[in-house]
Amino acid sequence: MMSDCGLDYIELLQQEVDRTSAKLLYLRNEEEPEEAPPPRHTPHTCSAPRRLAISPGLGGKPLTPPFTENLRRLLFGRTVRVFNFDWRKSFFHFREPNSELSYALQVDQGGARAVQMVIQARIIKHLLFSQQGGSEGRSLLSLTELGPPEQQGALAAALSDSLWLAGQEESATVTMVTEDDSPKPPSEYRLDLLTEKMHTFVFNRKEELSSFLLDHIHCFQEEGGHGVVLFLYSLVCSRTIDRIREDLDSSTAHLLQRRLGNFVCSQALLNLLLTGRATPHVCNGTQAPGGGAAPLDPPLQGVLSRGDIGYLHWSREQMDRDRLLQVGSMLKTPRFPVWLCCINSTYSVLFSLTRSLLSDWRTEHQFQLFYYNGQNSQNSTARLTIDTHSHHWEAPSVDPGVDLEKRFPSLEMTIRTKWEGASINWGGIPPFY
Structure with a gap:
């Protein structure tokens, strides 16, 4: 029988192979012209480590092929586009526990940075104002000397607040990587070795949502778990594709914009993260377009209430x-x-x-x-x-x-x-x- 050390070594080798395969896949995707037909790939072991893939026996449902197609179009505008390596490697990682900056996340320089910093803001809000006694008189010490349990609790609370708000404070959805494959997508769909492994978990009580996130918080804050992508999928599923399409207007067709070879958050996605609605403008409410607009231009859909x-x-x-x-x-x-x-x-x-x-x-x-x-x-x-x-x-x-x-x-x-x-x-x- 193989020892635990041998199994750990094999898993590390598998993780490195998967990570290299994913990076080569995305580099090739970036180099291909948009008009090229999407290549097909054979089923592949999920690039997330086994400890970060949960059992579908928990009750989750796989993403259906029509849903994943609509999800891709809403995020990227095309089903052949996928998250690049910078997005895939991003997760929610705190700085040194029990230090002056133990409340702070280490953030990336790519497109995922905006998502990480919104969660950072919610972590600060939770630590300062949402805990018992969180009113006036808080000091900067409230954010320091946090151990791993306090860091995990603050991250789970921040993720929970965002998803619950997106679900209109009635329900929320969490997407997780599981050990099973989802149904095979159509031929015009580009496999990304991640979405095909995802299942959704729906919650109608915030307490149950928070408890589930805390139980699986390692999936969001460990390397290899694709934590930022998991959260972004969860956010879109909580708001629902139909509601997001209603939030948008003709100025924004999808939530991620391609810039210098990377995908960055549109203002609509920022507003979804901040307010729970994917309205594409930063003005108050609905406003007439600016002076340079055409007479028939639609009104600007802005933010409806304080967040x-x-x-x-x-x-x-x-x-x-x-x-x-x-x-x-x-x-x-x-x-x-x-x-x-x-x-x-x-x-x-x-x-x-x-x-x-x-x-x-x-x-x-x-x-x-x-x-x-x-x-x-x-x-x-x-x-x-x-x-x-x-x-x-x-x-x-x-x-x-x-x-x-x-x-x-x-x-x-x-x-x-x-x-x-x-x-x-x-x-x-x-x-x-």
Whole structure:
């Protein structure tokens, strides 16, 4: 009988073979022209390690071929497109337990970064405001010195909140990799060695959803489990394909956009992550199109209500072209003082420890914001002091020909999209540009 060490070694070899096969498959997919007929591949052992594949005996249902086709079209626009290697390798991995940044996720530089940072924002919201006693008076220590059990609980809560919100707080669906193959898809469908192994699990009570996620949280936070893809599939299934199509308008046909050989999140997908609805614009409610629109252009479908997590946006490139995205107050003023920030197309998180910051105007005279950008080089949470009564930043420049936006860090300009004219003190640390 083979020893446990021998079995572990064989499994490691299988994982490496599967990982190499998957990477070669996606590299070939990227090089092929869109018009080429999709190649067929023989059934393949799932690239997820066996410990990260669950038994279908738990009651899950396989994804049907028609559903997977519609899922691909909604995500990519074509059934022959699949997640590339960068997406497939992404998962939710915390930084060192019991450290100053033990609340923080290590995030990727590819398209999955936006998804990871939204979950990061929900983790912070949970640790600061959703636990017992999570009102006022929380300190930064609430986010530090977390052991693995606390990290796992916070991640499960963040995933659960997102899926339950997408399911209109009535139900949610979790997709998991199982040991069985799903029905064989049609010939025009490109196998990706992952979707064909997925089963869905539906929950009508949030407590059961949270418990299931916590029991299987290792599938989302271990390497090889494709945790970000699992969560994204779960999010779409929770909202349902039909509802997402109703959320979208003619400006957005699918949720992922191809850019420089990678897939990045559309604004509709960001809004789905933040609010539970895949509306494609950041304005409040439904608005008429801008001045350059054609007379028959449909109205813009924006955000209908405040969510738990907010959104701030800044882009030097858009500012130079006078096309800066104007985020509405529904996203700028969430129920909790935690914001996903899109700064020059890179995602990060800004938050406050004061829950009443957005409900009591007196707290907005002078307050502190904390910032995490997801970079490995950041070894502590940045602390900024915001003063909305001082306007030193607007003092005349030594060089009057230099724009204000080019004299100040982009993070500061992002903050000023919410608190116009505020001065920002970095507390002695070098500013993030």
